[in-house]
Amino acid sequence: MAESYTTTKHAEGHPALQHHFENMEQQREAGTLGMWVFLVTEIMFFGGMFLAYTLYRSKYPAAFASASNHLDITLGAANTGVLILSSFTMALAVYGTQVGKRKLQLFCLALTIVLGLTFLGIKAVEYKDKYVDSLIPGTLIPGHPFSPAVQVPGESFDEHKLHLLPGATVKNVEMFYWIYFAMTGMHAVHMIIGVGLLSFLLFFSVKRRYGPEYHNPIEVTGLYWHFVDIVWIFLFPLLYLLGRHLEHGG
């Protein structure tokens, strides 16, 4: 009754245990919860941009459809496949660490990085194409304003020219491209950060820092990576596919 205190020896054990935690389980729980709370902030961050997209799409449906049809669906779909594969390899990397399969862990971490870089590479190709077609909105690139060549009715089809659906204006097409660059650009920034984190993980994995008893950093980086994948899972149909059913001809 008198003892309302208990003496606990200062938590010993795993070298990765931080001094303010009682045991590894508490540290793991805190780390996972921390990443989830962080992902909530990311959902709200992207949410603002999804709101802007939804608003302007409902205001300018024809312009948005026209602009969307001008995006390269092959590259977009390829990127989607790349990212889904990278989520799979990320999950395998976590699995490999959990069960102590070091080769699997290292291989899958490396492969996830490669796939992430592939995604960014394809994105760079797409961005370059936009630059060539003068589809960079506003004065983002000084001296290179938004001035796409517009398909004139009756002309032979030119894939570099913008085909405007009835009711679409170039002004509102520019709005679409701004949202496209803002959302995919912000997504790409998060991918770059993810690739950076994974590189650290790979480096420390080579040094045998992680294993079945301690793998929370890989787990939570996986959560982050999967989140970035989910954002793209929504971006792809919303940006690339919205007007395809209105396309006429090739």
Next chain:
Amino acid sequence: MRAIETFEPPAPSKVNYLNAEYGLKSWLLTRDHKRIALLYLGSITFFFFIGGIYAMMIRLELLTPEGDLLQSTTYNKVFTQHGIIMIFFFLIPSIPATLGNFLVPMMIGAKDLAFPRINLLSWYIYIAGALVTIYALLAGGVDTGWTFYAPFSTTFSNSYVVATGLGIFINGFSSILTGLNFIVTIHTMRAPGMTWFRLPLFIWAMYATSLIFVLGTPVIAITILLMAFERLAHVGIFDPALGGDPVLFQHLFWFYSHPAVYIMVLPSMGVVSELIANFSRKNIFGYKFVAFSSLAIAVFGFLVWGHHMFVSSQSVYAGMIFSFLSFAVAIPSAIKVFNWTATLYKSSISYDTPMLYGLGFICLFTIGGMTGLFLAALAVDVHLTDTYFVVAHFHYIMVGGALMGYLGGLHYWWPKITGRMYPEAWGRFAALIVFVGFNLTFMPQFVAGYMGMPRRYHAYPPEFQVFNVLSTAGASILGFGMLIPAIYLVWSMRYGKRADANPWNLPGLEWRTQSPPPTENFETTPVVTWEAYEFAPPEEIEVIGRLRGEFENV
């Protein structure tokens, strides 16, 4: 005998978190939440005085109806910067980053927050945002109002909008990391026996505040980014000429900025719960109601932002929804006020400085809250919006409410933080000066606003002068009242009477370790077997001791 009375305080050791290590590096690279709290304390106090200087300039200009002290463009910069500094660099971090950082681990019986390095990082991010903003102020300032409305901010203003926006953007991450840290800590690091309903109400308030940090701040972040890009690159999300809608900016801006005001007041309410219960030596009336009302305020606070946009061309139907929800959000706040009052009833009140601030909070927050209800009524708001009525309303909440709670908490926990007592007589004197000065400053503004004086104008019709003169006189008294604690608190750090572990003789977990605490907070991990405000009834206490620990629990 209850568990609480068998408490044997550990023999105080000379080593505490302040003297455990010396040197600049030990402070700038610390992981100790208590040292980080002090780093924040210094920073926000600095910004408080900068914001106060801007306030002085406003009140000096408004002494006379003519715009004779400052040009209108300068005046625009002065009130903008007053708002930005006070809101983003003082009020929002104030209690969470100082008292919260210091006390959250201690009140739950933990050695530190869940992520100490992220805690330090949040302070560095705060400083980085502060430096960028200071650069913007020195380079020429910003004149858009702290609300940065498009299209003035995005297209027409000639001031340092992007730089200031960048400073605030960076600062936002500091808030997010603090909130994240608190949420994880409170979920995962409570001591054995510390169930949710044994937590002090300050922790409930910090938890609710952290929810708002995490859910709201990212939206202002993206809003500022979009505004900055629109300004720099003329892309048109908010520009009608380019197909955009300026009201979208307002929706995104206020989605955060309304909950932000609850970030500012909720922690203060948490402090007041502590002050009222502890200085009337009575368990808080309706503990669960107060705890859940904190969560309710955090949630409801996200549903009302449109009440800042009643006259912005927002749909009338949306306005009606927001108006109704704004009435609803007043209910949990009112519940708190009723519960605090019921706690005071038939209790043993001691009018120490912290209690004076706590009582002042109840009075002034009630006035501020009620005038908020007037503004929530759509039709009334059409008349009162953008007048001094609004200015008075929010200062009653933010200064009369949030700041009073902060000062009360600072005084209450001062012996724990520094190991010294502040001079009580000066404390009470300053509290009264602040109370009188505050009311004299802002009560006349209600009248001026109701009679039609617009806000954000450096010149006004002569019929409003009498209110402005009263207000400026009050502001001088208020400013004087704020300087006094600044002086004696600093003085007390060297010359104040040394305080022992529990100078107020209270049951809270933070009082069961020495003052100042050791770096790891507790000698041994506590096991909690008592409720949050378990006071011994008066007949069991032989001597009701006071501040200096010259008593014993028999």
Next chain:
Amino acid sequence: MSEHIVPVKVYLAIFVALLLGTALTVVAAFHDFPWQFNTVIALTIASFKATLVVLYFMHVRYSNRLVWVIVIAALFWMGILFALTFSDYFTRDWISIG
């Protein structure tokens, strides 16, 4: 709280399902459905894919209640942002002033 280890077979199945979902959404995009169904279908497929990632790749299926609450709360909050903002935009035309 012991940790649940998800077998590789499950990950593989989810991966295949995600690829199929992607193919399906691309095919459906070229088909002209009435009203706004194209959007509804696209968002439904995307939500389904996202749910698979959340439940299995992110282990939420095997996580404690707190994680579920967090995920649902985040979606709910985004919902608040959308719902109340559109309560303005979609009702602006209901009343004509002047």
